[in-house]
Amino acid sequence: MLDVIWLVPALPLVGFLAILLFGRRLGEPGAGYVAAAAVLGAFVVTVGAFFDLLSLDEHHREHVSVLFSWVPVSSLQIDMALLADPLSITMALFVTGIGFLIHLFAIGYMHGDPKFSKFFLYLNLFVLSMLMLVLGENLLVTFLGWEGVGACSYFLISFWHTRESAATAGKKAFVTNRIGDWGVMLAMFLGFQAVGSVSYSALNGAAESGALASSTATGIALLLFVGAAGKSAQLPLYLWLPDAMEGPTPVSALIHAATMVTAGVFLMTRMNPVIAASADYAPQIIAWVGALTALFAATIAVAQHDIKKVLAYSTVSQLGYMFLAVGTGAYVAAVFHMVTHAFFKALMFLGSGSVIHGMHHEQDMRRMGALRTVMPITAGTFIIGWLAIAGVPPFAGFWSKDEILLFTLASSPVLYVIGLVTAVLTAFYMTRQVVMVFFGEARWESHADDHGAHGEFRPHESPPIMLFPLVVLAGLSVVGGVIQLPSFGIIPDGWRHRLEDWLHPVVEPGEAVIKGTAAYDAKSWLALLAIACAVLGIAAAIAVYAKGRAKPFEPELLARGWRYDETVSAFMGGPGRRAFDAVARFDSGVVDGAVTGTASGVRSVAERLRRGQTGFVRNYSAVVVAGVLGILIWFVIIRGVL
Amino acid sequence: MEPTTTSYLVLAALLFGIGATGLMIRRNPLVMFMCIELMLNAVNLTFVALATRFSDIDGQTAVFFVMVVAAAEVVVGLGIIISIMRRRPGATVDDLAELKG
């Protein structure tokens, strides 16, 4: 199947075109089935490619498929080519797999929406772009996908665009992403200038062989990180992600939990030789930004009331963990956490979607409670997701988070402490959410009147098509950890480090080696410490929210996200706007002025010359004679004729 | 002293200069026309003087043609002046300043 790897992006493209042309005729739920089928087809091909790669020798697990020559401009030769190697196939697997499940969920969730087929149009376009992003053989193909997912994110966030907050959120996402895109573009230019190509093999090869100067590598690494910070919502460009919750919940699950936001981590992992060749402070910056973002977002999540906002800030926080891993050289751990996070975060977003659907579009957690009695399957799967993210073994999240913390301690104790504190907070706010939504008293009974004249308001469980993906993802969250089990004695040899072995050829140049460090030797204790933190967080939340032993600590400041968003808006609205107005004035005054100034200059000169046209014949005859005189002077005096 | 070719040429130059000055100074259209005739005559004189000097009859042929064309020009020019001056009796060239920009 490796030869037909191009089918993987092609199938969603076909789906997109089919819905574009026949969407109205397909209607509901036909358009949804077409879109889901396209993604399922892509998944099947990806699985086939995966097995094909496995059959290859470990050091040659790489297949480049050149589709056509895209930019043939003398020294700049860029092909539309796809690269199938362990990293890209891993990404493609969970993008198409989880994408398919979310398509199924969306068929149920978007039931009754007038723009049903348009939704799936955008979803397929998104999957296409994301696949181009991960399967690209060079930075430009990846960037094509990068921009594509940004555009689709805009379309899908502002899907219900008649609501002003949704339209604004879409714009905000796009603009913030654009700032990141600037970074990626500059990195591309820098790479091309240094190496003469933008293909990964050329850039990474140059970095590994030492042909890439350290300063250039640092520049490329940091510029790409700017792009990653925008796309993957790190400080200071994370502001768009909480607002992006305006979009329908399947969008939040697919784009803002499982796939698009991981594009930044993917890019960093793909370019790991370049990061390894850069100066030491570059990965440190990445690690610190990741850690601080993780902590920052976790503190905000503690005080949110909207069920989706908690998950949004949680996503930002977990992405911070992934960048922390990238910065400390733990690329395998980053990819591992990316995969497990995709499972449980998508699960929880879909679960929240199920809750919202069942509560007739109520999203405030203060009005929920005791929903496990009404929606048992939703509750059960959500609880599994909760345990995974909190870091309780044997669920998937524990293994990946533990791996990251291990590498962090090997790199810097301070970062480790930040990671631990964030883990406690993560367990705390997720427990808070679960308790507020599924346990406790049924607060929705007293708010029945808020939902219109339904008479008796009773939330209900979601239809099977929405529950099926939840169950599948819950299963994956339970067993997902198996792909990278650490080397503890109790685990049989053949089951250890499977992801690491799989990804080894790709991440070898950048992967930190921690065997033999003190942290590695103490890894069993560290695992226990991680479990203890999780238990601490859970217990604290239960004490406050379930048992009511202490008062909830939800200060206004945290609820408003440390006022960061407001500060940025105020700055942009105030001094920022003044600066922009000045630039606009410069443009219209100086630049435009030069052009119109030339025109008016010509006009004023012409005006003055016009006075020469007196209309008097005698003046004209004088001018003629003067001309004759001029010619005579020229020939007789100057040229000296005769 | 005998009149040489040069003397004729100097005379012609003088005649031409007087004609040019008159053209620029006078305001009556007919007198301006007469000044033009003066200039043409100066040219004719030059042609004949040089034709005589170089014994080339073509110079005189040229004068012949100049005269013919001058006649035709006078006819048309006076016709134009008549057409204009009929409408505005007593006008001078300065009043015909419609081409003023």
Place this chain on the structure above:
Amino acid sequence: MELIVFVLASAMVLSGAIGVVLFRNPVHAALGLVLTLFGVAVHFVSMEAHFLAAVQVIVYAGAIVVLFLFVIMLLGVDRAEDLTIEPLKLQRPVAIVLGAGVTVLVAGAVVRGADTLGRETNASAPGDSNIRALARSLYSDHVLAFELTSVLLIVAVAGTVVLTRRLKKSEG
């Protein structure tokens, strides 16, 4: 002898020219023009261009100046022009400077190059009279130009007739 003729004829030419320029009455200016034309005709004769002298008198002085006088009388522009005022400032000084400049330059150039011109040779073509030589040149070498000038004359006459006719209804 030749010198006297030259001087007299030149005096006629120049005084006539100055008369054209300076007489206020256009009729007087026309008379000045006639004097100039006669002077030039005398010069032509002294240079053995007899035919041209005749044509000069007949066509120029006899027809063209008469035409001028006809028009002067027809239009009544015989009112004397007031030469003391000059509505266009600077015109007069500029005119004098330009005219003098042209004259001086040409005359100076001619005088300077007098050596190039050399002695005047009075030898005309052996045997042929002037008119015969002229005719030979006109009808063989320049016959095309000759025909074209005849066309030109017809065009000029026809054009002027069209130009100056009074339109029956509109003109008043």
